[in-house]
Amino acid sequence: MxxxxxxxxxxxxxxxxxxxxxxxxxxxxxxxxxxGLWRAPADYLQGDSVRILYLHVPAAWLGMWGWVAIAIASxxxxxxxxxxxxxxxxxxxxxxxxxxxxxxxTGSLWGRPAWGTWWVWDGRLTSMLVLLFLYFAxxxxxxxxxxxxxxxxxxxAIFGLVGAVNIPIIHYSVxxxxxLHQPPSITMGKSAMSGEFLIPLLVATVGFSCLFGGxxxxxxxxxxxxxxxxxxxxxxxxxRDEA
Amino acid sequence: xxxxxxxxxxxxxxxxxxAALIGAGxxxxxxxxxxxxxxxxxxxxxxxxxxxxxAVRLGGMxxxxxxxxxxxxxxxxxxxxxxKARVPVTFKGIVPDLFKEGSGVVAxxxxxxxxxxxxxxxxxxxxxxxxxxxxxxxxxxxxxxTVAETK
Numbered sequence: 343m344x345x346x347x348x349x350x351x352x353x354x355x356x357x358x359x360x361x362x363x364x365x366x367x368x369x370x371x372x373x374x375x376x377x378g379l380w381r382a383p384a385d386y387l388q389g390d391s392v393r394i395l396y397l398h399v400p401a402a403w404l405g406m407w408g409w410v411a412i413a414i415a416s417x418x419x420x421x422x423x424x425x426x427x428x429x430x431x432x433x434x435x436x437x438x439x440x441x442x443x444x445x446x447x448t449g450s451l452w453g454r455p456a457w458g459t460w461w462v463w464d465g466r467l468t469s470m471l472v473l474l475f476l477y478f479a480x481x482x483x484x485x486x487x488x489x490x491x492x493x494x495x496x497x498x499a500i501f502g503l504v505g506a507v508n509i510p511i512i513h514y515s516v517x518x519x520x521x522l523h524q525p526p527s528i529t530m531g532k533s534a535m536s537g538e539f540l541i542p543l544l545v546a547t548v549g550f551s552c553l554f555g556g557x558x559x560x561x562x563x564x565x566x567x568x569x570x571x572x573x574x575x576x577x578x579x580x581x582r583d584e585a
Numbered sequence: 586x587x588x589x590x591x592x593x594x595x596x597x598x599x600x601x602x603x604a605a606l607i608g609a610g611x612x613x614x615x616x617x618x619x620x621x622x623x624x625x626x627x628x629x630x631x632x633x634x635x636x637x638x639x640a641v642r643l644g645g646m647x648x649x650x651x652x653x654x655x656x657x658x659x660x661x662x663x664x665x666x667x668x669k670a671r672v673p674v675t676f677k678g679i680v681p682d683l684f685k686e687g688s689g690v691v692a693x694x695x696x697x698x699x700x701x702x703x704x705x706x707x708x709x710x711x712x713x714x715x716x717x718x719x720x721x722x723x724x725x726x727x728x729x730x731t732v733a734e735t736k
Contacts, residue, residue: 504606525713527715
């Protein structure tokens, strides 16, 4: 990993991986959504409203993986002082928050026809809402750290690690506590979901994951470019002062 | 040499902090295991009935054959069970689409004096199975056969 300690090397790779991920992710996601909306069958119980699954489930998974990415990058920043780790964590926050919000919105739209309510304060829904608020807090903290010259970046990393406690809580909320949300359909090597639903769902997940990765890389490049531009301005100002 | 040591020291510190944090989280979740539940199941109702008139939620399966409509046409009666205990429920109003016998339900309401739960809202709770309409009445073996035939 320390091969990428040099941002120039990372940038060389990211320059072509970013558009690749975005294009592949866009095509695969669109194909999977079209498959889910028109080709996949209706559920025996829920009918056509089940089709929101192809957006809701990948959004939920990526919302949670986004924080796992923040936690891993935070660990790398705190322990190994990896120069790109803080940038990666900051870059993952906004897309993670986006997918978490998408999961909450699609879940609410799905809850109305399936359960008869837009929202309940059960363990799963509440812990997912907490994740969204954690993202907001993390983004505010990381932005504040950036403004005062990166001094508070370690604080954001500690917050990133502490917030990871919520991830297993979200996962186990439907197993530990009675909840309106059903337990997971897909567990280690088993699926209570027919293949007709499962395959487009997995394809959609691959597509959205590529998009997610592409957006993170693009944001990392933007943050690096920002830092370089700022450093150059500062150098110029110093030269001017000396002259 | 000292740089490596500092790195290891940080790693150990962070790991200890993480272990403590996860332990605290698990303990909190364990302590919350009753309070954080969204509803009571019938066996909890039977073991420790809630005070009369206190708003609670009751969740379980709508027993097959128990669903009856009263003469007024809008009041329904059914029995919620969890395999160990059964609680009779009455409800007046519009039920969610997915509310049916043999399916999950969460009833919000109060326990009446005669042991009947008076619900003022019903939420349908479905399970984690997703099956196409055409296959809902088939067994796993039939599904396999149908798939083999259509290939």
